[in-house]
Each structure stands twice: as C-alpha cells, then as structure tokens.
Amino acid sequence: MINIRDLHHNYKDYDGKVVTIGGWVRSIRDSKTFGFMVVNDGTFFEPVQVVYADKLDNFETICKLNVGAAVIVTGQVKVTPEMKQPFEIHADEVVIEGESTPDYPLQKKRHSFEYLRTISHLRPRTNTFQAVFRVRSLTAYAIHKFFQERDFVYVHTPLITGSDCEGAGEMFQVTTMDLSNVPTKDGKVDYSQDFFGKPTNLTVSGQLNGETYAMAFKNIYTFGPTFRAENSNTTRHAAEFWMIEPEIAFADLTDDMMLAESMLKYVISYVLEHAPEEMAFFNQFVDKGLIERLEHVVNSDFGRITYTDAITELEKHNDEFDYKVYWGCDLQTEHERYLTEKIFKRPVFVTDYPKEIKAFYMKLNEDGKTVAAMDCLVPGIGEIIGGSQREDDYEVLKNRMAECGLKEEDYEFYLDLRKYGSARHAGFGLGFERCVMYLTGMGNIRDVIPFPRTVGNCDL
Numbered sequence: 001m002i003n004i005r006d007l008h009h010n011y012k013d014y015d016g017k018v019v020t021i022g023g024w025v026r027s028i029r030d031s032k033t034f035g036f037m038v039v040n041d042g043t044f045f046e047p048v049q050v051v052y053a054d055k056l057d058n059f060e061t062i063c064k065l066n067v068g069a070a071v072i073v074t075g076q077v078k079v080t081p082e083m084k085q086p087f088e089i090h091a092d093e094v095v096i097e098g099e100s101t102p103d104y105p106l107q108k109k110r111h112s113f114e115y116l117r118t119i120s121h122l123r124p125r126t127n128t129f130q131a132v133f134r135v136r137s138l139t140a141y142a143i144h145k146f147f148q149e150r151d152f153v154y155v156h157t158p159l160i161t162g163s164d165c166e167g168a169g170e171m172f173q174v175t176t177m178d179l180s181n182v183p184t185k186d187g188k189v190d191y192s193q194d195f196f197g198k199p200t201n202l203t204v205s206g207q208l209n210g211e212t213y214a215m216a217f218k219n220i221y222t223f224g225p226t227f228r229a230e231n232s233n234t235t236r237h238a239a240e241f242w243m244i245e246p247e248i249a250f251a252d253l254t255d256d257m258m259l260a261e262s263m264l265k266y267v268i269s270y271v272l273e274h275a276p277e278e279m280a281f282f283n284q285f286v287d288k289g290l291i292e293r294l295e296h297v298v299n300s301d302f303g304r305i306t307y308t309d310a311i312t313e314l315e316k317h318n319d320e321f322d323y324k325v326y327w328g329c330d331l332q333t334e335h336e337r338y339l340t341e342k343i344f345k346r347p348v349f350v351t352d353y354p355k356e357i358k359a360f361y362m363k364l365n366e367d368g369k370t371v372a373a374m375d376c377l378v379p380g381i382g383e384i385i386g387g388s389q390r391e392d393d394y395e396v397l398k399n400r401m402a403e404c405g406l407k408e409e410d411y412e413f414y415l416d417l418r419k420y421g422s423a424r425h426a427g428f429g430l431g432f433e434r435c436v437m438y439l440t441g442m443g444n445i446r447d448v449i450p451f452p453r454t455v456g457n458c459d460l
C-alpha cells in the first residue's frame with residue numbers, strides 16, 4: 001500500500017502502474033456503468049479520484065457506499081492532463097474495509113468551526129483540520145530541530161508539582177482524597193493524608209525545574225503540556241496548552257530576545273517550506289495575505305519598546321480602549337494588539353515591566369521598579385511569548401520571594417541555584433497553540449488543539 005502523499009508528489013512516475021491505497025471516502029457518485037469516488041488517506045492535503053466500473057464484482061455494493069466509509073483500492077494510475085485533478089486511479093478492486101452510515105456528520109459541504117468543535121473526534125477528517133494538525137505536527141518538529149541543531153538539551157519537567165511558578169494561583173489541584181470527605185486538622189485540610197503528603201497541582205510552567213538544568217547543561221529547553229485554571233473564556237486561552245521553555249545560562253535579556261526572534265523566524269520559514277499546500281489553503285480560505293505577512297516577518301527585524309514608552313504611546317489613544325492604560329497597569333489584549341498591529345505593524349518585544357505585575361523570579365532592574373522582562377506580541381494574537389532574565393542574586397531573590405508571600409522552604413532548590421555557582425541566565429515560554437494560530441491564521445485556540453480543554457469544556 002502506498003501513501004497518497006507519495007502518489008501526489010510522484011504521480012508521473014506512477015503513470016500506468018498498479019497501486020494500492022487505503023483511505024476514507026470523501027464523496028461518491030455513480031451513473032449506470034461506472035462511478036467516481038474521492039478518497040483521502042490523510043497523508044496529503046489533496047484526495048485522489050478513483051474511477052470504478054461495473055466490471056467489478058461488487059459494483060452495486062460500491063455504488064451504495066456512504067461518505068466516510070473506509071476502502072482499500074487497487075488500480076492503475078492514469079495521468080489526466082486535460083482534467084482538474086492531475087491523475088486518477090482506475091480501480092481493479094475495491095475492498096470495503098468499513099461501511100459508514102447516511103447520517104455521517106461530515107457531508108460534502110462547508111461546516112462551521114463551531115459545529116466541528118462538537119465532533120472533535122471526526123473533524124480531523126476535514127480539509128481545514130487536516131491542514132491545521134499537519135502544520136501543528138510540523139511546527140513541533142521545527143521547534144525541536146531548531147533547538148537540537150543548537151545543542152540545547154531537551155528536558156522533561158514534571159507535570160505534577162508542589163510549586164506555583166507564575167504565582168498567580170491559577171492551578172488545578174491534584175489529590176487522591178475523596179473531596180466529599182476530606183480529612184481536616186484544626187479546621188484545615190490535612191494534606192499529610194494525601195498521596196504526596198502535601199498539596200500539589202498540575203504545573204503552570206516547567207521553568208523552575210528548567211532553570212536547574214540550565215545551571216548544569218547551559219542551554220536547555222522544555223516542550224510539554226501546562227495547565228492553567230484561568231477563568232478566561234477567550235479565543236486564546238486554554239486550560240491545557242503546550243509550552244516551549246528554553247533557558248540559557250551566561251545570557252541576558254538581549255540574548256533572550258535574539259533567541260526568541262531567531263526561533264520564530266526559523267519555525268515560520270520551516271513551515272512555509274515544508275507545508276506549502278496547507279499554507280496556500282490557509283492563505284486562500286482562512287486568512288488572506290497570511291503567507292506574504294509571514295514572509296515579511298522572516299525578513300524584517302522585530303520591534304522593541306520598553307513598557308514605559310509603550311504606555312506613553314498607548315495613552316495617546318486611550319479614547320479607543322475599553323480599559324484605559326496608565327503606568328503600572330497590566331496590558332490587555334486590546335493594547336497588545338494596538339501596539340503590534342497599529343503602531344509597529346510587525347512583531348514587537350515589550351520590555352522592562354513594573355515588578356508588581358510580573359512573577360517573582362524576574363531580575364530586578366537598577367531602577368528598583370521594573371524587571372528585565374520581555375513579552376513578544378504579534379499581530380492578530382497579542383502575546384505569544386513571555387520571558388525574562390532571572391534574578392540570580394541570592395539576597396535580592398529572597399527579598400522578592402518574601403514580598404510575594406512565597407515560603408522559602410518551598411523553593412529551597414531554587415535558592416540553591418543562586419548559592420552554588422549562580423550565573424546570569426534568561427529564558428522564555430512560547431505558547432505552542434498561539435504559535436500555531438499565528439502560523440495558520442486560525443482565530444480560535446479551540447481549533448488548533450485536537451481536544452481543547454477550556455472553561456466548562458472537557459469533552460472527549
């Protein structure tokens with residue numbers, strides 16, 4: 001059996017040869033003595049047209065097949081320069097592997113993304129989701145390739161953890177206790193009875209563990225699932241999403257931004273080169289101008305602006321915002337998008353945020369008010385990357401932790417890194433789904449993750 005991808009790429013070599021393909025029927029129609037069946041096996045964006053005739057023993061049965069059926073077709077490849085499709089297969093045999101039913105939910109028409117979300121087990125069989133999930137897969141590969149080519153070590157950080165990296169308290173608790181009958185001690189939940197003997201949660205970020213490996217391997221990256229119980233029902237927040245977190249030692253915030261910029265450019269170029277059909281599809285049906293925009297990003301420098309300057313710029317447009325900006329405020333999506341879409345018209349790094357709105361581990365700047373943080377904002381989405389140089393001074397870090405109400409005993413391992421050979425280091429987190437949204441032009445995070453988990457939704 002061969003893959004339809006191979007057939008499409010080399011159909012001229014296959015002309016006149018007999019091949020076998022296996023796939024699912026996309027559409028089927030017949031006249032009295034012959035019929036056409038469009039079959040896709042998922043290995044390539046384009047399906048294959050199969051011609052079957054009444055010389056086949058099971059001709060009548062084939063004619064009655066429903067869309068969605070699984071078939072194995074053996075037949076001769078015929079190049080058809082005069083027709084819309086470049087070639088077709090003239091069937092010598094059609095084996096019906098699995099019939100479908102007339103109520104198959106994916107009929108030959110355009111279904112809305114909202115409807116397709118209700119059948120997330122079947123939507124990967126549609127053109128759009130074939131393209132999205134192939135690009136998602138390629139993007140993951142490109143990211144690994146980028147880091148591996150630069151000798152970064154891939155570190156697997158734990159998913160169950162006792163710490164809250166971002167300090168935002170947006171965690172899913174992990175417990176084996178029966179919640180209807182939780183043991184208490186002095187009116188408080190007694191976690192000593194629990195599996196780990198203390199409260200634990202699903203990780204919001206692998207960074208703290210990642211840092212420990214950067215202090216041993218110099219350059220590392222993580223790539224895994226992260227979980228956030230943020231109660232934000234938006235098109236760019238998921239409760240379970242994947243994050244890529246590189247961490248580089250003997251490096252500062254500028255090195256960090258250079259790494260982020262070259263990684264994004266590499267990934268964009270890789271996907272444009274290796275998924276041309278899928279990208280052309282997005283460009284035509286999902287987001288007109290996508291390819292040109294992405295090519296422009298690869299060939300130009302990202303913008304850079306400090307938070308303080310960004311606020312000065314944004315304040316001039318306060319009448320256009322739902323939330324008015326002021327120094328000290330957290331930037332909302334509307335502000336992020338304004339900066340990147342209206343002011344810079346390309347990706348931009350915003351740096352040096354007030355310490356109050358950022359996590360405890362970020363390096364305090366000399367002004368004592370801001371930290372060496374950077375967010376990378378892109379048109380259409382807003383924040384795609386969040387990163388920083390890390391506080392590497394033992395005493396300053398201890399003070400920051402106290403300010404943020406963190407208990408030293410919970411972060412002993414983290415403080416040790418500042419005690420035993422502390423080194424300047426920095427890192428960032430790329431939201432993988434937001435990256436896939438950016439590459440495909442898809443507008444909703446629910447449509448770039450196979451089985452999305454969002455507020456109120458954990459189906460399938």
Ligand code: 4AD
Pocket residue numbers: 165166204205206207228230236237238239241243245246383384385386387388427428429430431432433434
């Ligand atoms: O900015 P964040 O919270 O940064 C961190 O977690 C750091 N520990 C990263 C680091 O320095 N190693 O998250 C990083 C990125 C965001 O820029 C965004 O792209 C994505 O993760 N992200 C989400 N993606 C989907 N759904 C959510 N709920 C997300 N929250 C963050």
Ligand code: MG
Pocket residue numbers: 375383385386
């Ligand atoms: Mg962030």
